[in-house]
Amino acid sequence: MQRFTxxxxxxxxEREFSFAxxxxxxxxxxxxxxxxxxxxxxxxxxTNPRGRTDxxxxxxxxxxxxxxxxxxxxxxxxxxxPLRRDPS
Amino acid sequence: MKRYSAFAIAREGxxxxxxxxRAWTAPEPRKNYDVIIxxxxxxxLATAYYLGRxxxxxxxxxxxxxxxxxxxxxxxxxxxxxxxxxxxSAAIYEKARSLYETLSQDLNYNVMFSPRGLIMLAxxxxxxxxxxxxxxxxxxxxVDTEWISxxxxxxxxxxxxxxxxRYPVLGGLYQERGGTARHDAVAWGxxxxxxxxxxxxxxxxxxxxIRTEAGRVRGVSTTKGEIDCQKLGIVVAGHxxxxxxxxxxxxxxxxxxxxALVSEPIKPCMDVVVMANTVHGxxxxxxxxxxxxxxxxxxxxxxxxxxxxxxxEETVRSLIETFPMVSRLKMLRQWGGxxxxxxxxxxxxxxxxxxxxxxxxxxxxxxxxxxxGSGWGFAELMATGESALCxxxxxxxxxxxxxxxxxVAAGVxx
Numbered sequence: 001m002q003r004f005t006x007x008x009x010x011x012x013x014e015r016e017f018s019f020a021x022x023x024x025x026x027x028x029x030x031x032x033x034x035x036x037x038x039x040x041x042x043x044x045x046x047t048n049p050r051g052r053t054d055x056x057x058x059x060x061x062x063x064x065x066x067x068x069x070x071x072x073x074x075x076x077x078x079x080x081x082p083l084r085r086d087p088s
Numbered sequence: 089m090k091r092y093s094a095f096a097i098a099r100e101g102x103x104x105x106x107x108x109x110r111a112w113t114a115p116e117p118r119k120n121y122d123v124i125i126x127x128x129x130x131x132x133l134a135t136a137y138y139l140g141r142x143x144x145x146x147x148x149x150x151x152x153x154x155x156x157x158x159x160x161x162x163x164x165x166x167x168x169x170x171x172x173x174x175x176x177s178a179a180i181y182e183k184a185r186s187l188y189e190t191l192s193q194d195l196n197y198n199v200m201f202s203p204r205g206l207i208m209l210a211x212x213x214x215x216x217x218x219x220x221x222x223x224x225x226x227x228x229x230x231v232d233t234e235w236i237s238x239x240x241x242x243x244x245x246x247x248x249x250x251x252x253x254r255y256p257v258l259g260g261l262y263q264e265r266g267g268t269a270r271h272d273a274v275a276w277g278x279x280x281x282x283x284x285x286x287x288x289x290x291x292x293x294x295x296x297x298i299r300t301e302a303g304r305v306r307g308v309s310t311t312k313g314e315i316d317c318q319k320l321g322i323v324v325a326g327h328x329x330x331x332x333x334x335x336x337x338x339x340x341x342x343x344x345x346x347x348a349l350v351s352e353p354i355k356p357c358m359d360v361v362v363m364a365n366t367v368h369g370x371x372x373x374x375x376x377x378x379x380x381x382x383x384x385x386x387x388x389x390x391x392x393x394x395x396x397x398x399x400x401e402e403t404v405r406s407l408i409e410t411f412p413m414v415s416r417l418k419m420l421r422q423w424g425g426x427x428x429x430x431x432x433x434x435x436x437x438x439x440x441x442x443x444x445x446x447x448x449x450x451x452x453x454x455x456x457x458x459x460x461g462s463g464w465g466f467a468e469l470m471a472t473g474e475s476a477l478c479x480x481x482x483x484x485x486x487x488x489x490x491x492x493x494x495x496v497a498a499g500v501x502x
Contacts, residue, residue, distance in 0.1 A: 001398045015398055019388040040487045044340035044431040048329040050391050072343075072390045 005080045006059040007066050016060050022046050023054040023067055052078070054087075089284035091196050111276060112156075112283035117290050117315050121149045123470065124308060124317040126295050126331060128152035130161040130271075130456065131448055132323035133278035133289075134463020135470070137195075140285040142464070143471040148287040149317075151310060153294040157275030160325050163393070163425035164456040165348050165382045167361050167372065169206045169266035171233045173222050174492045176480035177434060178229040183477060184461025188269060191460060197277030199269045200375070204359050206266030207241060209410070211255035211366040219261035236262045244360050249412050255366050257410070268361060268372055271456055278463075298335040304443040305335070319444045321470055326391065326426025328449035337441045339449065340486050342429045346385040346453050347395025349403075349422040353377030357413070367406035371414075379417060381407065385427065385453065395424035427452050432491035437466050437478035446470050447483070 002014040028034040028042055047053070050072060057068045057080075069079040069087050079087050090096065090109050100107050123139060125132045128150045139145040152158075168188055170181035187194075188201050210216045219235060226233040238250050241260045250257040279289055290312065297309035298320065307316035322331045326343045353376050363370035370382045383403040386396060400422055408415045430436060430450040435458070437448050448466045451458060465477030480492055 001396060014396070036487045036489075040340075040489075041338075044486045045338050046340075046342060046389075047338075048341055048343055048389055050327070050330050050343075053389070055388075073392060075390060075392055075394075 002075060002077075004057070004068065004077055006062065006064065007080050007082045008064050009059060009062050012059065012061075018058050018060060020056045020058045020065060023056050056083070089280065092198075111280040112289055115288045115290065117149060117151075117288065117293065117310070117312050119314075120316045121288075122147040122317065123319045123321065124148070124315060125150045125321045125323055126308070127159075127323040127325070128156040128275075128279065128289055128291065129159045129323065129325065130157065130275050130278065130459035131325075131451070131462050131466070132321070133157075133275055133282055134459050135321055135323060135448065135466045136282045136287055136463075137278045137285075138463045138467035139471060140282065140287065142467060145471060146285045146287055148282070149315065150282065150287065150289045151293045151295055151308070151315075152289070152291045155291050156279050156289060157272055160425040160427065160455060161275045161459075162272055163348070163423055164271055165370065165372065165380050166268040166271045166456060167206065167266070167363075167370070167382075168201070168269055168457040169263050169361075170231050170457070171206075171208065171222060171226055171261055171263045171266070172231075172494060173225050174434075174494060175229060176492050177494055178226065178231050180461045180465060180477050180481075181458055182229070182231050182461075183464060184458045185265065187460030187464065189265075191269075191274070191277070195277035195281045197273060197280055199273045199277050201267065201269040203265045203267040204361065205244065206263045206361040206363070207236070207244060207260040209241065209257050209362060209364045209366075210259045210261070211257060211364060211410075213258070215366060216258050219259070222261055231263075232265055233261055233263045236260050245358060245362055247357055247411055247413050248362065249410055252409070254409060255364075266361065274456075274459055295331065295334070298331070298445070300335065300442055305445045319446065319470055321446045321448065321466065323448045323466070325428050325449060325451065325455065328428050328447065332440070332447070335440065335442050335445055339436070339447070339483070340430055341436075341450060342389050343391055343426050344385045344388070344429055345390055345392055345395055345424045346427045347383045347399060347422060347424040349381050349383060349400055350374070350378040350420050351381070351414075351417040352420050354379070354417070364407070364410050367410060369403050369407040369410070371407065371411065378420060379414070383422075385429075391426055393424045393426055395422060427455075429453070431486065433494045434492035435462070435481055436483055437462065437469060437475075437481040438483040439469075439473075440483065
């Protein structure tokens with residue numbers, strides 16, 4: 001099992017965390033007209049990168065969302081930062 | 089190609105088995121092919137085979153980054169079934185299952201297809217209703233399945249514990265003609281047949297780029313040089329997104345590691361395949377006697393063919409309730425593969441935004457069972473530009489909202 005660092009609680013077991021979404025992927029403004037292509041791209045098409053990835057995760061016990069930069073091939077966690085701070 | 093037969097074994101027996109040919113050749117790539125298939129797994133090789141057999145297209149190269157059948161074809165739990173809910177799925181999986189029945193004869197290669205029967209256990213009332221619905225749907229689709237009682241489940245699989253306590257067995261969806269096959273042999277059999285038709289299977293040849301010109305494919309760059317082609321088929325499962333990016337488009341695919349494990353070999357105790365989707369475990373016994381157990385997928389995207397220990401623990405823990413004997417088994421080994429998941433848990437067999445590039449992916453956690461049907465349909469799509477089997481599985485369905493929603497029926501690893 002891996003251990004991830006919650007920016008608020010420190011190093012914890014992988015099981016305490018959930019993937020929440022891709023970082024930087026914003027929901028189209030549904031008050032305005034959204035094309036089918038944009039909407040389906042938002043819903044279904046991620047970057048699914050091989051290598052470095054930038055994601056939003058949640059630490060279930062403390063319910064805090066945060067950004068995690070990790071590598072999808074080596075499983076290395078490069079950085080975890082609170083949402084309001086930019087990664088280095 | 090020398091045919092395999094009892095006579096051939098006897099003949100070779102008299103000359104110290106020195107007369108066997110290599111099952112497939114190991115050529116260097118030529119400069120130009122009519123069709124290049126990227127990925128020499130089951131689906132890629134089956135596509136190439138049916139391109140040759142059904143459409144006479146044999147100027148084909150199949151490029152493989154690693155070794156033939158070394159990806160998900162060699163990493164699955166070898167289960168074959170076609171008890172899907174939606175019509176397009178039932179059509180392609182049933183086509184595959186029926187092709188499996190005669191595949192050994194077609195390929196002159198023993199794929200050890202064993203239609204031993206398959207039960208999907210219903211362990212909640214929701215599942216009871218769901219599987220009864222599937223059984224009705226299957227009747228209309230011409231797929232031979234039936235709803236069976238707990239008593240019948242126990243008759244078919246005596247090692248099962250019906251009473252729970254958490255998840256009692258309330259019945260099951262039984263497909264008598266479902267079963268297993270030797271997964272490596274499926275890849276090897278197709279490879280041998282492709283090679284015999286004059287196709288080039290090029291292993292250890294990674295595609296590093298896709299060349300296009302005016303929205304049309306020209307060829308690929310590989311670690312063994314530039315190769316031109318008229319048509320390109322991308323059949324690379326977990327790495328589909330990487331190849332699509334080379335061609336300049338994106339796919340609605342998430343790559344996730346799915347894992348499986350086997351126990352030590354034991355005496356025959358289970359001659360059906362049992363899937364328990366509520367507790368998320370499924371099990372069959374291999375011819376060697378190992379209990380083959382399918383585990384869960386990691387909850388996040390990754391490209392490591394590894395899996396994680398706590399998922400094994402969860403899978404085995406949940407299986408113990410339904411199969412108490414598992415608690416006495418030692419697990420022998422565990423492995424993972426990268427599966428390509430789509431939003432509706434159905435595959436993509438489609439044209440792409442680039443002319444003459446075709447994609448076959450998204451089989452997710454259940455591609456092995458579909459290999460012959462997928463190859464059959466995808467070859468038709470590549471050769472003629474359309475295929476009734478593939479039509480509903482186009483990339484366009486995510487934009488149009490015409491999902492083939494199997495995520496409830498079969499979203500579990502299978």
